[in-house]
Amino acid sequence: MSAVALIRSLVRRFCPPASARPAAVASALNCAALLVGLAAPAAHAQGPADGPAPPKAPARVLQPLSLDTIAAALQRPVGLAMPSPRTSGALQLQGKRFYIAEYQLLVEVGSEQPAAPEAALALGRPVDSPALQLALRAHPDLAALQALTDRAWADLQARLAAAGVQPEAAATLLGQGRAVYEADAPASTAAAPVIVSARSGDTLRRYLVLAPSGMGIVPRVPGGLNPGNLAARLAFAAQGIEGLSLAIAVNLGGLDGGMARRSGFAGSAPALSPLMEVVPAPQAALVLAHGQLALVNLAEALVLAPEFGRLVPAEAEAGRAPADALAALLALGRKLGVAPGDPPRLDTLLELDGPATARALLYGAAAANQAIADALKAAR
Structure with missing residues (x-):
């Protein structure tokens, strides 16, 4: 027919x-x-008899992450109702007065994972080695991230108030006494960024540690928190006092050495793509009670779907002097992490779009904040 x-x-x-x-x-x-x-x-x-193929759409123009490009996101209301990710664990705060010792926002700035090229290609580039180290790094504007951290902190305070949860000031509760854990270490600044590393399987991620303006963080040791002040812990139990550490981690890149996902580089293996997700914070928890040593943590990763950046080969930065303290610290980390005989590295740079990154990051932080508020309300 x-x-x-x-x-x-x-x-x-x-x-x-x-x-x-x-x-x-x-x-x-x-x-x-x-x-x-x-x-x-x-x-x-x-095929070709039908005429030439339609022209490709022009590449999306990114607005680099900066205070100017995130201004609209910072104006959005805080404390808007939203669902929260599932959590595990529980606290006991009935009859207790408590304070928040620290609020950390950890933002990924680098990650790497072993991978194998396919047909001598990886990320669209020829590779003459049977193995390689797939690496991603971001260079976000720290002033913009600080403003987003302050906004996330304001959002948490609004959610705690809506839940009827009222933490007190540490100075009011402690008086002349000591805390179990003192939040006396500085968080990241433009001149002195603070980086923590976390390994999960073969994947190594590096996070920039941020805290609300004027707030310190509790120092960590490689295994997490140190034993703390035992006398203060006993005093907390006797006086019905509790101190809390809060932490949220945000990944920016998805690495997959087995190409189980779509890559940010067309026609290439292994897979590497921008992927924002809220995950359990390394060496910390969503909520950690200092006196009880009890915690609540995320039971699932919250994957945020919007596009917020693009990947480009990092060769363009070769030979350039680091632009600031964060770039210098990341460059030093890459050099220290390479040993003789290691497979070659394939470096990529994640360019962030300011408006999209701000919207997605604040949404993810707000969802985690809601989980914190829910956990503290249930503990009361």
């Missing part, structure tokens, strides 16, 4: 007959046009 005969048969079978009324005529024509469109690929699968 010819294509024309097939279409006529389909029209007679599936389309309503056209009467003299204009609406009926239009309905019949629309139906016929739809069927013709469905049959069109078979009738027009002639």
Whole structure:
């Protein structure tokens, strides 16, 4: 049966007959046009004879992350109702007065993972080694991240108030006493960024540690927190006092050495792509009670779908002096992490779009904040 005969048969079978009324005529024509469109690929699968391929859409123009490009996101209301990710663990705060010792926002600035090229290609580039180290790094504007951290902290305070949870000031509760854990270490500044590393399986991630303006953080040792002040812990139990550490981690890149996902580089293996997700913070927890040593943590990663950046090869930065303290610290970390005989590194740079990054990051932080508020309300 010819294509024309097939279409006529389909029209007679599936389309309503056209009467003299204009609406009926239009309905019949629309139906016929739809069927013709469905049959069109078979009738027009002639390749180059149909003319040149349509031009590719121009690359999306990014607005680099800065205070100017995140201004609109910072103006959005705080404390808006939203669902929260699932958590595990529980605290006991009944009859207790408590304070928040620290609020950490950890933002990924680098990650790496072993991978194997496919057909001597990786990320669209030829590779003459059977193994390689796939590496991603971001260079976010620290002033913009600080403003987003302050906004996330304001959002948490609004959610705690809405939940009827009222922490007190540490100075009010402690008086002349000591805390179990003192939040006396500085968080990241433009001149002195603070980086922590965390390994999960073969993947190593590096995070920039941020805290609200004017707030310190509790120092960590490689295994997490140190034993703390035992006398203060006993005093906390006797006086019905509790101190809390809060932490949220945000990943910016998804690495997959087995190419189980779509890559940010077309036609390349292994897979590497921008991927923002809120995950359990390394060496910390969503909520950690100092006296009880009890915690609540995320039981799942919250994957945020919006596009917020793009990956580009990092060779363009080769030979350049580090732009600031963060770039210098990351460069030093990359050099110290390479040993003789290691597989070659394939470096990529994640360029962030300011408005999209701010919206997604604040949404993820707000969801984690809601989980914190829910956990503290349940503990009361």
